[in-house]
Amino acid sequence: MALERLEFEYTGEPEEKRNGWEYLHVGHVMSGDLEILAERLPAQANASKIHVTTSAVGFGSVWQMVIDEFMATHKARGCEIWINDDGATPAVVKLRLSQLVREMSAK
Amino acid sequence: MDDRWNLMQDQPFSRLNARERAFAICNPESFIELLCPRRKLTSPHLPPMGQTPQFDDGIVVGLGKAGKAPVVVVSQESRFVGGGVGEVHGTKMVMAIRLALRGQEILKSQYKSSEDSGQVALVISFDTGGVRLQEANAGLLAHSEVMDAFQAARGKVPIIGAIGGTVGCFGGMGFVASSVDVLIMSDVGRLGLTGPGVIEEVVGTEEFDAANRALVWRTTGGRHRFITRDADFIVEDSMKAFREKVSEVASWPLEKISSKRIIGTDDMVLEQMRFAELAASDKIQDSWDLWRQFDNEDIEYLWDSDVTEFTAHAKRWPRGRIGESD
Numbered sequence: 001m002a003l004e005r006l007e008f009e010y011t012g013e014p015e016e017k018r019n020g021w022e023y024l025h026v027g028h029v030m031s032g033d034l035e036i037l038a039e040r041l042p043a044q045a046n047a048s049k050i051h052v053t054t055s056a057v058g059f060g061s062v063w064q065m066v067i068d069e070f071m072a073t074h075k076a077r078g079c080e081i082w083i084n085d086d087g088a089t090p091a092v093v094k095l096r097l098s099q100l101v102r103e104m105s106a107k
Numbered sequence: 108m109d110d111r112w113n114l115m116q117d118q119p120f121s122r123l124n125a126r127e128r129a130f131a132i133c134n135p136e137s138f139i140e141l142l143c144p145r146r147k148l149t150s151p152h153l154p155p156m157g158q159t160p161q162f163d164d165g166i167v168v169g170l171g172k173a174g175k176a177p178v179v180v181v182s183q184e185s186r187f188v189g190g191g192v193g194e195v196h197g198t199k200m201v202m203a204i205r206l207a208l209r210g211q212e213i214l215k216s217q218y219k220s221s222e223d224s225g226q227v228a229l230v231i232s233f234d235t236g237g238v239r240l241q242e243a244n245a246g247l248l249a250h251s252e253v254m255d256a257f258q259a260a261r262g263k264v265p266i267i268g269a270i271g272g273t274v275g276c277f278g279g280m281g282f283v284a285s286s287v288d289v290l291i292m293s294d295v296g297r298l299g300l301t302g303p304g305v306i307e308e309v310v311g312t313e314e315f316d317a318a319n320r321a322l323v324w325r326t327t328g329g330r331h332r333f334i335t336r337d338a339d340f341i342v343e344d345s346m347k348a349f350r351e352k353v354s355e356v357a358s359w360p361l362e363k364i365s366s367k368r369i370i371g372t373d374d375m376v377l378e379q380m381r382f383a384e385l386a387a388s389d390k391i392q393d394s395w396d397l398w399r400q401f402d403n404e405d406i407e408y409l410w411d412s413d414v415t416e417f418t419a420h421a422k423r424w425p426r427g428r429i430g431e432s433d
Contacts, residue, residue, distance in 0.1 A: 003154050025144045028124070028186040029161040037144050037162055055159045082147070086159045 006052040006060055008067050014045055014077035021107040027096045034085040034093060036100050038076075045078040054085040066090050070097045076104065109135050116347040120271040121295040123346060125167045125184035128232050131346045132180060132269070132353055133171025140169040142199060150193050152242040161187045164195040168203040174354030176225055177214075179207040182232040185274035191239025192280065197249020204229060204256035207264045228357040228364075229260065231287065232269045236302060237278015250279040257286050261371060265289070265364035267356050269349055270296035270338075275327065277302040285337055286371060288364045289356050291349060292329035292338040294414070299327040326394045330410065330417060334398055335382070336424050339367055341414050378426060401425065 027035040041047070048071065052063055070076075081100075085093070115123060115131040123131065130138045142148050144162035153160045165187035169180050181203045183190045192200075207229040214227060238246035260266060268287035270276045275297030276284045284290060284298055292298065301309075303317035303326075316322060325331055332338035340356075342348040356364065370379060391397050395406050401422045403409060409421055 002157060003159060023145050025162070028184065029159050030186045033186075035144070035161055037147075039145065053154075053159055055157055082162070084159050084161055 002057070004052075004054050004057045004060070006054070006063055008050040008052070008064070008071075010048045010050075010071045010077065011046055012075065012077060015075045021104055024100060024103045024107075026099045026103060029084050029086050031086055032088055032092060034083055034088045034096055036096055037082040037084075038100060038104070039080045039082075041078050041080055048077050048079050048081065050081045050083065052083045052085060054083075054087070056085070056087045062090055063093075066093050066097075070094070074101050076101070112136070116345075116350065118346050119295075119344045120269075120293060120346050120349050121273055121344050124186065125165070125182040125232070125234065126163075128346070128349075129167045129169055129171075129180045129182040132182075132230060132232065132350050133173055133178065138169055138171035138180065140167060141203075142168060148195055148199075150195050150242065152193060152245065153188075156241050158188070158241060164193060164199065165190060166196045166199050168199050173228065173230065173350070173357045176228045176354070176357035177210065178228045178230050178353075178357060179203050179210065180230045180232075183234045183272075183280075185234040185236075185272050188239050188241070190233075190235030190272075190274050190280075191241075192235060192237065192246045192249050193239040193242040194245035194249065196239070197246060197252065200231075201249065201252045201256050204253065204260055204264075204266075208256075208260050211264050226265070226357075226361060228265045228267060230267045230269065230353055230357075231284075232272070233276035233280055233284050234270075234272030234274050235276055235278070235280045236274055237280045247279065250283060253283050254286060257283070258371065261368070262361070262365050265357065265359075265361055267291065267353055267364075269353065270298055270329070271342075271344060271349060272296070275299070285369065287368075289340070289367045290332075290338045291340045291342060291352050291356070292332055293342055293344040293349070294324075294329050295344045296329045296332075296338075297324065297327040298329075298332050298337055303327065325410070330421070331394045331398075333418070334401065334403070334421055334423050336369060336426060341418060343414055382424065398422075 022040050024038045029035050112135040147162050149160035165184045167182040181200050207227050211227045266287040268284050268290040271293035277299050281300045303323045306315040307317040329341045333341045342352050403422050
C-alpha cells in the first residue's frame, strides 16, 4: 500500500545551450500518468537530482533505466526534478520527460 | 504568452486542464498562480494509503483580471482523484474566498466609490465529484468552510461559478455550486448531488441507467439546470465563451449579481423546497416532464437548438409561482 520513493543523482557537463527557465511543470497524477516538476539549481550547474514518488512498488530498476537514458540523451544538469507517478508505463514516462525537455528549450 | 492565451480561447473549455482554464479565463498576461506546484503543498492523507499526491492537490488558485474587474480565480482539476476535495484542496479554496473578501475590504477602504476602485470578483471553475473519499472528514469540513465563506462574502464579493468540465460538479460541491451568485454552464457541464453512477449502484439500473448518456445529460446537464434556474447562463463549450460571460457578469453592479443567488435565506430555502416537492411529485417522471410543466412545448427543438436559440426560447421555472402559468 505504501508509496515507493526513489532518488537518482547525476553529475557531468551540462548541455551548452542554457535557457531561461526557472521552474517547469507538466502532466497530471492519474492512473497510468504522472506529473513532473523541474526546478533550476543555479548553484550546482553540473549536478542533477531526481526524486520519484510512485504507487507502483518494485520497479526501481526500470526507473533507473528510463532515467539513465533520459539523462544521457538530454544532459539536463543543474536542476532538481520531482516525479509523482501513478503507475505510468515506461513509454508514458518517456513521453512526459520529452514534453519536459520541449518546455525547457521553449523558454 | 499571448500566443498561448489566444490558442486556448478557441479550445473547448472541457478539453483544457484546470491551470489552462484559470490562465485563459483572465485577461492575457494577467494571471498569477498562488501556491503553485513548486510549493509542493500536497495531501498528507494520500501517501499512507498508497495514493500518489499531486503538487497542487488538484486545484489551481490565483489572481488576475477579467475585463476591468480584479478577480480571484479557483479552478478544480478533475484528472486528479476525480477533482475530489481533500484537506489541502479545500483549504486553498477557502483561503481564496477569504482573500477575495479581504481584497474587497482594502479596495473599499482606499477608494470612495466602486467606480474608482473596481470590484473584486471570485471566479470558481468547478470540476469535481465532491468529497475526496480518502480524506472524507477533512473534505466534508472543507465543504462546510467553503459554504461558510460564501455566506461571509454574500453581498460583498460577487461569486461567479463555471461548470463545463468532463466530470461536472457533483456531491457536496453540487451544493456549493448552487450557492454561488451567478452560475455559468455549457452543454458538457453537469450539476447534481449524487452522481449518476452512484444512483445506479445504490437503487438499480431500472431507476437510473448511468450508461444512458442522453438520460444523464437531460437530468443533470446545463440545459436542464438553466430551466430549473440552478444555472443563470448556458454558453458554448469554448474557452472564449466562458471568459466573455465571466467578464460580462463581473462588470455588473454588485446588487445585480447578488440578486441572482437562489439559496441562502429562509425564503429562498422554502422556495427551493416547494420546487423539490413539485419535482418529486408523481406527474414528473422525467426532467422533460418538468420542462413541459413550465409550458415548454417543442422539447426536441429546445434540446437540439444551439445555446443562443435555446436561451431565447426556453421557459424557465417561474420562481415563486409554482403551479401558476408563466
